[in-house]
Structures are given as structure tokens and as C-alpha cells.
Amino acid sequence: MPPMGGDLSRLRQLNALTVIKTLRGAEAATLSALAERTGLSRPSTKEVIDELSAMGWVEEVPPASGTMGRPARRYRFRADGGHLMGLDIGAYHIRAALADLDGGVIAETRRPAHPGAPLEDRLAAIEQAAATCLALGGLTIADLWAVAVGTTGLVGPEGRVIMSASIPAWRDLDLGGLLGEMFPCRVLVENDSRLAALAETRRGVARDARDVVFLHIGRRMGTGLIIDGRLHRGFGAAAGEIVMLPEAGWRDGPVDLNDAAIVPDGLPPEDAAGFTLAAARDGDPTALDAVARFTDKLAVGTAAAVLLLDPEIVVLGGGFSRSADVLLPPLRSRLERVCLRMPKLSASTLGDECVVLGAIDYAIEHLDQLFFAPDAPALRPPVRPATSPPGPDPT
Amino acid sequence: MPPMGGDLSRLRQLNALTVIKTLRGAEAATLSALAERTGLSRPSTKEVIDELSAMGWVEEVPPASGTMGRPARRYRFRADGGHLMGLDIGAYHIRAALADLDGGVIAETRRPAHPGAPLEDRLAAIEQAAATCLALGGLTIADLWAVAVGTTGLVGPEGRVIMSASIPAWRDLDLGGLLGEMFPCRVLVENDSRLAALAETRRGVARDARDVVFLHIGRRMGTGLIIDGRLHRGFGAAAGEIVMLPEAGWRDGPVDLNDAAIVPDGLPPEDAAGFTLAAARDGDPTALDAVARFTDKLAVGTAAAVLLLDPEIVVLGGGFSRSADVLLPPLRSRLERVCLRMPKLSASTLGDECVVLGAIDYAIEHLDQLFFAPDAPALRPPVRPATSPPGPDPT
Missing domain, CATH: 1.10.10.10 (Winged helix-like DNA-binding domain superfamily/Winged helix DNA-binding domain)
Known part of the structure; x- marks a missing residue:
């Protein structure tokens, strides 16, 4: 031989x-x-x-x-051989979670944010959330092997946020570079809906499914696709943006729920949809009408994804997954009218954590590629980052 | 070691x-x-x-x-070590092409068909097309290593046609089994739009692209998806069926072109769309209106696919690809209004041959899997099928 x-x-x-x-x-x-x-x-x-x-x-x-x-x-x-941080940077919140190499969460924290906050304020809030999380976990920033970030908007391959409808400061922004200055390790940035889809496939209701359509439904609406077991980014990292299809009517978010006639004057706008969903659960006819209009739109974009991809499962995730009991039955009946083969339709059990957990799973995938992929330079040992981290190589 | x-x-x-x-x-x-x-x-x-x-x-x-x-x-x-046949079984035609192991076409033939023809007539026509093609190539049926068939409708994993809107006899039909009795070698059956998409990626305008949306546009409308370099079938082999989305309005085919006011009475229905497209090319305002209505609908389904998948290229193929000069400009302008990232948009150069060529490419992929995949039993020699064919193992 x-x-x-x-x-x-x-x-x-x-x-x-x-x-x-x-x-x-x-x-x-x-x-x-x-x-x-x-x-x-x-x-x-x-x-x-x-x-x-x-x-x-x-x-x-x-x-x-x-x-x-x-x-x-x-x-x-040796799951405790190293640590990872997942960050979820949304318009209204920043979440951080610390995990071991198994993806087990050791500590987590959440801070409110404001969509219109200046960039420096948002970066400072991110730094504080990360520091709090590390302190809760009894670790320091030097213990991190990788930080993965999920954020709203179109994220280019180099961690640059090309545009975001919900965070005005997020426009043609080198977020990967900025966070690379904050963390002395690898920093990965990806669209939040995609990471949430990944979490569902790795540890949620879509566990082990090869083809998954994840509906990221809440104050904003988006989708993340897992195709043949892998996160689908598309040629220009713009996949999953069915929200832009005029016929689906997703672009303005859940306006039917926000603007329902039963929403009391003076209720903070961010609570309006939740109010309508709760009223629909109690059988209020006006709220049920609003839910019907909303699920009509939700069904158009979902049917487009199901007809094109024929996924094994559609997961309703994001903030509204808490109201899956109200949303899934009308969504299911609309899909059944249109879809050639009806996929499984399930509510996420990861709730608001879906993005931060997906970020952790994404960081683990990245480390696997880094150390063990066929084209990796070698089986590099997991040196303690306190002396020599695997990075810095922010992307 | x-x-x-x-x-x-x-x-x-x-x-x-x-x-x-x-x-x-x-x-x-x-x-x-x-x-x-x-x-x-x-x-x-x-x-x-x-x-x-x-x-x-x-x-x-x-x-x-x-x-x-x-x-x-x-x-x-040794491309001439074996031979393959591709068949395209449409509602109105049957095409057969004979190829070597390189995929080079040696002989081809075409026969008309009728959508409502009884099953036996259609099977007899298939057998005649195959025999003619073999005779033209100077070969016999025993020289075939594999036959791949593209046909209209939803094709299950075992070569069973689950349903077809355009061939009534094609319903819950074990087409793979029936053709397996006709050919003493492996028989593969797949949806025609998918095979056409494959041909574009292997030898057409989408050559080497990883993510491709193929629009199979003619008397019927369909799509075929190549994702990450592979034919995307979906969990239940029902992928690519955006034609069923009511908002896209593809289901009745090109009715706007067929029913345009300028189409002369007495013109055979199958020539109506071509007449309108030709008139639009000459600047007839009524025909241009009809084209505008048609491309509005075409754009809805195409935009859904582009927004979800972010392909590198969209290929306009099928019978209407001959009128790409009329169809692509309005389609492009509608997509540009909606799509976050505009893919390349090209007309197929394979024309009416796209399905039969895709069938040949599909047969080659299958043989590669059969002989060389990591889980193949062994590096089996290409024994001459006259004495011992690789099959029969019709699927």
C-alpha cells in the first residue's frame, strides 16, 4: 500500500x-x-x-x-475545557449567555435596550451584559474561546450588518470588527432568526430534522431556514427574507394585533399585541378577528416557504410562541388548504432564549470546523485562552 | 499506525x-x-x-x-464504457435521448402525446420513442445501464407518481415499476422541473452555481431548486411547488397570455401563448398588457423563492425561454423592486431539451453514487450489461 x-x-x-x-x-x-x-x-x-x-x-x-x-x-x-458566549442583540433587549463546550448554559443575563439608542450606548450595554454574565459564571473574558452574536438585520459574511429595519444605528456597520475589539477571541455575527432556527434543530422541537422552516414571530417577523441539516445563508447571506414579499404583508410586523380595536388607549405599544392575543385566548370576537387577519398574512409567507422547501417541520418561535395555542390552529387550517404535503407544525419551547442558545450552538459548530474539519490545519489542542486563546481572529 | x-x-x-x-x-x-x-x-x-x-x-x-x-x-x-437514456414524459410530448457516460448525447427523438391519452397508449409511445432512439444510436436496450425519467407531477421517492395536474392517468401510479418492466436496467423517476434545474447546473447557464432557482415556464409552470449544489427534493419529495401558492396565481398556467384579446379565433390553444408573446415582441399594446399581467404573477412566485433562498442565479427555462427577450425585462424590474439582493437572471439555453438532458445528468449522478459513494458496496467494474447489467433494480 x-x-x-x-x-x-x-x-x-x-x-x-x-x-x-x-x-x-x-x-x-x-x-x-x-x-x-x-x-x-x-x-x-x-x-x-x-x-x-x-x-x-x-x-x-x-x-x-x-x-x-x-x-x-x-x-x-471535556465540556469544561473552554467556554463560549452567546449574545442576542435585538432592538429592545440585549441577552448574554455563557456556556461550556457542550453548549450547557452556565449563566445568563438580560438588559433592556431602545431601538433608537446611539451606537455607543448599545455597545456599552453589550459590554455590561457580557461582564455581568461572566461574573455570574465566575469567569473572566480571557476564558472565552468564542463569542457568537445574533442580531436583527441583514448580516454580511464578514460580520458586517448591511441593514436593519429595527435598529437605525445598525446600517453598514462593521459589528464584527467593533465586537472584536471588545473580546479577545473569535467573534461571529449572524442574523438572529437563523441562529434561532439552528437552536431548534440542535436542542429544540426540530431536533435532528434535516429541513426546517423557523418562523421568528414577535414584534418583528422573520424566518430562518435549515436545509439538509445546515443553516441556509444564500449566495449573498440574504436568505430567509420572505418578510419583504409584499403579498405576505409581514413587513409592518403584527399590525393587525397591535391595532385591534380592543387595545386600551395608553397601553405601551410593545404590549399591544400581547393584549390582543390574551383577549383572543379568552374568546373576545374582536381579538379573534384580529388574530384571523394576522394568521392570514402569516400563512402566506409560511405557505410560500413550505411549498418551495417541503420541510419536515415548521416551528413557530420568537416572542409570540407563548401564544402558540391561539396562533397555531388558524395557521394550520390555512396551510392545510394550500400545501401539497403538510409538515409538522410545532411551537418552540425555547421561547425568548432561542437566539442566544442558537448563538452558542453556532459558536460550537464554528469551533468544530476550526479544530476538526478536514481542511483544518491540524488537531490543535484546546490551549487555555488565558495564555493563548484560539483567536483573536474576529470575523 | x-x-x-x-x-x-x-x-x-x-x-x-x-x-x-x-x-x-x-x-x-x-x-x-x-x-x-x-x-x-x-x-x-x-x-x-x-x-x-x-x-x-x-x-x-x-x-x-x-x-x-x-x-x-x-x-x-471511458465514456463509451456504458450508455444511459433520458426520457421526458410531458402532457403533450415524449422525448428520449441516448447518452454515453460523459453525458454526451448520441441520439434523440421526440413524439407528440395527448394529455388525456389512456395509460397503455402513453406507455406504448414511451416504448416506441426509446426504441427509435436506440436504433438511431446503433444500440440495443441491453446496452443501457440506466434510464432516468422526468415527468410532470409529484413524484414520490420510489418512482411513484403521486399526482399530476396535467396528465390525468398519472395518479398514484407506480411509473418506476411499469418502466422497470420495460427496461432491463435501473429506472429512476423524478419531477421534470427538478431535472431541468439539474441540467442547468451541470451544463447550462447556471453551470457550477451552488444555489439556483429554475423557473420551468411554458404551458405549465413549475420550479426546480438546487441548494448547496444538490437537487432539493424536500422531506416528502414535494419541494418546488410554489405553483400552488394562491397569491402567485401560477396554477392555471399562462392564462393571461392564452386569453389575450388579440389571439385569433380558431388558433389551437397550445399556440395561443406563443402568439401573444410574438405580438408583444412586435410592440402590440394589448399583447404587452397581457405580458405585464403574466410577469406580475411570475414575479410573485419568483420573488418568494429569491427572498427565501437568496440564490446566485434564477434561470428562466422551459418552452417560454425562447421568449426570454420579452419576459425577462419586465420580470427583472418587478424583482428589483422587492428583492433585497438581486440574483443573476438568465434565460436557459437548453430550451425544450432541458428535462431530457437533466434526466441524463441525474442518471450519471446515480451511477456515481452506485459505484463510488463511500457507502457503495465496492468499486464494481463496469461490466457490459449485455452479459450482466448493473441492475435490474428499478426504483
């Missing part, structure tokens, strides 16, 4: 990624169990585990006390 | 596929050139070429006469 050089190291990277993905978020496993679950040969599995152990990605677990005889060695992913 | 067993043979299959894809449709190449183009090491390339040569997939090319010294050996893909 002639030597295969680069091809073999490529294969080894792939095998390492397979093992990492199998161990992450799971119980400790023996070599035999790992070989079975990964489909790798046992010698390949052993080779990969030895390499990953030497580098600190994986560790042996002590046998359970009271075990008789000599038990098979078991290995687990 | 411990032995790697199954992993290595998987790697070898992948390498073989890489080499085949590099050689197919290209000039003969030396080992060094192949290694460079595939990114494989030279020893791996040699190993793969030796194996493929032994099996008959690849052959050495004699050095050009008059070459001085000892030239490096050159290898080429």
Missing part, C-alpha cells in the same frame, strides 16, 4: 470530529461503545481517543466505586 | 470518485496533472488510476504520433 500522506491526516480529522460529536453532551462511553456508535473500526477509535486525550479534549472517567473486576475504560468529552 | 480497515476502503471510494469526476468530460491527463487537479497525493492518484484501469473505467491514451522522447502516460475516462 503506497503512503497516502495528506489524505490520511484528513481522514484522521474526520474521525476525530465524529468521535467528538458522539461524546459531546452524552454519557461517558467505552471504546467498544464509541466504535459502535461512530461506525469507526475499534483500532481507529482507540487511535483517535488517545490523540484527543493527549490534547485535553477528552478524559478518562474513573470507574464507578464498588465496581467488581476490572471494568472497561470509559471516556468523556 | 494501526490498521484502519473499513475507513481506508471508504477513503479509496472517495478518491476514485474524485478522479472520475475530474476525468469525465475532460481531456486525457497525466498522473501529475490529475494529482494537482484532485488534490490527492501522487501515490494515491496512481493507486486509483491502476484500480480504475483494471476495471475498465479508465484507459491509457496512446501518445500523440511524432512525440519526441518518452512522453508521460495519459489517461482518460
Whole structure:
């Protein structure tokens, strides 16, 4: 057999990624169990585990006390080997969550924001939210391997926000660059609806589905698409913007709910839709009319996505997912009239956390690519970022 | 280095596929050139070429006469090692084309059909078209390695036509099974718009684009999607059916063109749209009005697809692609009003052949999967089907 050089190291990277993905978020496993679950040969599995152990990605677990005889060695992913931060920067809020390499949330925090706030104020609020979150988790900024940010608007491939309808200061803004100055590690920026879609696929109601349409419905309306198991960005990172289709009528958000006649004068505008949804739940006819008009529009954009993509599941997420009991039945009946094949239709259980959790899952995907992809430079060890972080390489 | 067993043979299959894809449709190449183009090491390339040569997939090319010294050996893909047939079964026509393993068309034929013809008549016409095509190419049915069929309607994963709006006999029909009795080789059935989209990506104006929206526009209207370089079928094989969205108004086909006031009484219905398009090209105001109404509708469904998917290119294909000069300018201006990022917008150059060519490309993809995919049983030799065809395994 002639030597295969680069091809073999490529294969080894792939095998390492397979093992990492199998161990992450799971119980400790023996070599035999790992070989079975990964489909790798046992010698390949052993080779990969030895390499990953030497580098600190994986560790042996002590046998359970009271075990008789000599038990098979078991290995687990070192989730606490590094930490990630997810940020959700919306028009009205900033959320931060701190997670380990499994994606488990260690600490989280939320601050209100104002859509018209000047850029400096918003950046300062982001910095404060991040600092609070780190303090809650007992960590420092130097412990972060990556920060992933979900934000409203059209986000270009380099982390530049091209435009945002809801944050005026977010226009042709190098947000990735600005946050890269704030954090001494990799910073990733992506559209918030897309990250929320990712979270649903990784840990929500769409878990393991290959084709998902995520409806990000609340004060604003958007969609995120998972196609063939991957976040779909499109050629110019502008995918998922069905909100712009005039016939769908999504552009002005839930105006039918906001402007319903039953909304009392003086109610803060941001509470109007919630008021109408609650009244509809109680059977108020005016509120139910408003919900019918709103779901008519919601159904047009959703039907377009379902007819084009034929997803396994449509997830109603975002702020209004709390009112899924009111919204899903009329949405379902409208879709059933039009769609050739009706997908599963479910409410998100991640609620307002969907974006920040998706940001964490996105950061994990990025690290997997960085360390284990076939074209990654090498199986780099998870050096402690206090001395030498994987970055800085803000994108 | 411990032995790697199954992993290595998987790697070898992948390498073989890489080499085949590099050689197919290209000039003969030396080992060094192949290694460079595939990114494989030279020893791996040699190993793969030796194996493929032994099996008959690849052959050495004699050095050009008059070459001085000892030239490096050159290898080429044996395109004539096997043959494929593509069939396009529409409501009004049946097309057949015969191709080699490069996808080069050797012979083709076309027969008219009638939408309401009984099933037996349609099957007989298919058999006659195939026989004529084989005779034109100097081959027999036993020379075929695979037959791929594009047809109108919703095609399930097993080659069953679930429904078709334009061929009444095509309803819950095991077309794959029926054609499997006709041909002693693999038979694949897929939606015609999807296959046309594939042809555009493999050999048409969308060549090498990763994300493509194909508009299959003529007497019927449909779309085919290529996402991340692959045909998108959806979870239940129902993707691309934006034609069903009421707001797009595609369902009744080009009624605005068919029913324009300038269409003379007595013109056969199938020629009406063409008459209107020709009159619009000559500047007739009534015809231009009809074109405007038609492109308004065309733009709604196209905008939905562009906003959701952000494709690199939108291809106007199908029968009306001949009138792209009339249709594209109004379509472009309507899309520009709505789309966040305007994709390239081009007319197909494959014309009425798009489906049959896509069927051939689809058959080639299938054979690649069959022989070279990582989970294929082995690098099976291209045995002559006269003695032992790769099938029969109709799906």
C-alpha cells in the first residue's frame, strides 16, 4: 500500500470530529461503545481517543466505586475545557449567555435596550451584559474561546450588518470588527432568526430534522431556514427574507394585533399585541378577528416557504410562541388548504432564549470546523485562552 | 499506525470518485496533472488510476504520433464504457435521448402525446420513442445501464407518481415499476422541473452555481431548486411547488397570455401563448398588457423563492425561454423592486431539451453514487450489461 500522506491526516480529522460529536453532551462511553456508535473500526477509535486525550479534549472517567473486576475504560468529552458566549442583540433587549463546550448554559443575563439608542450606548450595554454574565459564571473574558452574536438585520459574511429595519444605528456597520475589539477571541455575527432556527434543530422541537422552516414571530417577523441539516445563508447571506414579499404583508410586523380595536388607549405599544392575543385566548370576537387577519398574512409567507422547501417541520418561535395555542390552529387550517404535503407544525419551547442558545450552538459548530474539519490545519489542542486563546481572529 | 480497515476502503471510494469526476468530460491527463487537479497525493492518484484501469473505467491514451522522447502516460475516462437514456414524459410530448457516460448525447427523438391519452397508449409511445432512439444510436436496450425519467407531477421517492395536474392517468401510479418492466436496467423517476434545474447546473447557464432557482415556464409552470449544489427534493419529495401558492396565481398556467384579446379565433390553444408573446415582441399594446399581467404573477412566485433562498442565479427555462427577450425585462424590474439582493437572471439555453438532458445528468449522478459513494458496496467494474447489467433494480 503506497503512503497516502495528506489524505490520511484528513481522514484522521474526520474521525476525530465524529468521535467528538458522539461524546459531546452524552454519557461517558467505552471504546467498544464509541466504535459502535461512530461506525469507526475499534483500532481507529482507540487511535483517535488517545490523540484527543493527549490534547485535553477528552478524559478518562474513573470507574464507578464498588465496581467488581476490572471494568472497561470509559471516556468523556471535556465540556469544561473552554467556554463560549452567546449574545442576542435585538432592538429592545440585549441577552448574554455563557456556556461550556457542550453548549450547557452556565449563566445568563438580560438588559433592556431602545431601538433608537446611539451606537455607543448599545455597545456599552453589550459590554455590561457580557461582564455581568461572566461574573455570574465566575469567569473572566480571557476564558472565552468564542463569542457568537445574533442580531436583527441583514448580516454580511464578514460580520458586517448591511441593514436593519429595527435598529437605525445598525446600517453598514462593521459589528464584527467593533465586537472584536471588545473580546479577545473569535467573534461571529449572524442574523438572529437563523441562529434561532439552528437552536431548534440542535436542542429544540426540530431536533435532528434535516429541513426546517423557523418562523421568528414577535414584534418583528422573520424566518430562518435549515436545509439538509445546515443553516441556509444564500449566495449573498440574504436568505430567509420572505418578510419583504409584499403579498405576505409581514413587513409592518403584527399590525393587525397591535391595532385591534380592543387595545386600551395608553397601553405601551410593545404590549399591544400581547393584549390582543390574551383577549383572543379568552374568546373576545374582536381579538379573534384580529388574530384571523394576522394568521392570514402569516400563512402566506409560511405557505410560500413550505411549498418551495417541503420541510419536515415548521416551528413557530420568537416572542409570540407563548401564544402558540391561539396562533397555531388558524395557521394550520390555512396551510392545510394550500400545501401539497403538510409538515409538522410545532411551537418552540425555547421561547425568548432561542437566539442566544442558537448563538452558542453556532459558536460550537464554528469551533468544530476550526479544530476538526478536514481542511483544518491540524488537531490543535484546546490551549487555555488565558495564555493563548484560539483567536483573536474576529470575523 | 494501526490498521484502519473499513475507513481506508471508504477513503479509496472517495478518491476514485474524485478522479472520475475530474476525468469525465475532460481531456486525457497525466498522473501529475490529475494529482494537482484532485488534490490527492501522487501515490494515491496512481493507486486509483491502476484500480480504475483494471476495471475498465479508465484507459491509457496512446501518445500523440511524432512525440519526441518518452512522453508521460495519459489517461482518460471511458465514456463509451456504458450508455444511459433520458426520457421526458410531458402532457403533450415524449422525448428520449441516448447518452454515453460523459453525458454526451448520441441520439434523440421526440413524439407528440395527448394529455388525456389512456395509460397503455402513453406507455406504448414511451416504448416506441426509446426504441427509435436506440436504433438511431446503433444500440440495443441491453446496452443501457440506466434510464432516468422526468415527468410532470409529484413524484414520490420510489418512482411513484403521486399526482399530476396535467396528465390525468398519472395518479398514484407506480411509473418506476411499469418502466422497470420495460427496461432491463435501473429506472429512476423524478419531477421534470427538478431535472431541468439539474441540467442547468451541470451544463447550462447556471453551470457550477451552488444555489439556483429554475423557473420551468411554458404551458405549465413549475420550479426546480438546487441548494448547496444538490437537487432539493424536500422531506416528502414535494419541494418546488410554489405553483400552488394562491397569491402567485401560477396554477392555471399562462392564462393571461392564452386569453389575450388579440389571439385569433380558431388558433389551437397550445399556440395561443406563443402568439401573444410574438405580438408583444412586435410592440402590440394589448399583447404587452397581457405580458405585464403574466410577469406580475411570475414575479410573485419568483420573488418568494429569491427572498427565501437568496440564490446566485434564477434561470428562466422551459418552452417560454425562447421568449426570454420579452419576459425577462419586465420580470427583472418587478424583482428589483422587492428583492433585497438581486440574483443573476438568465434565460436557459437548453430550451425544450432541458428535462431530457437533466434526466441524463441525474442518471450519471446515480451511477456515481452506485459505484463510488463511500457507502457503495465496492468499486464494481463496469461490466457490459449485455452479459450482466448493473441492475435490474428499478426504483
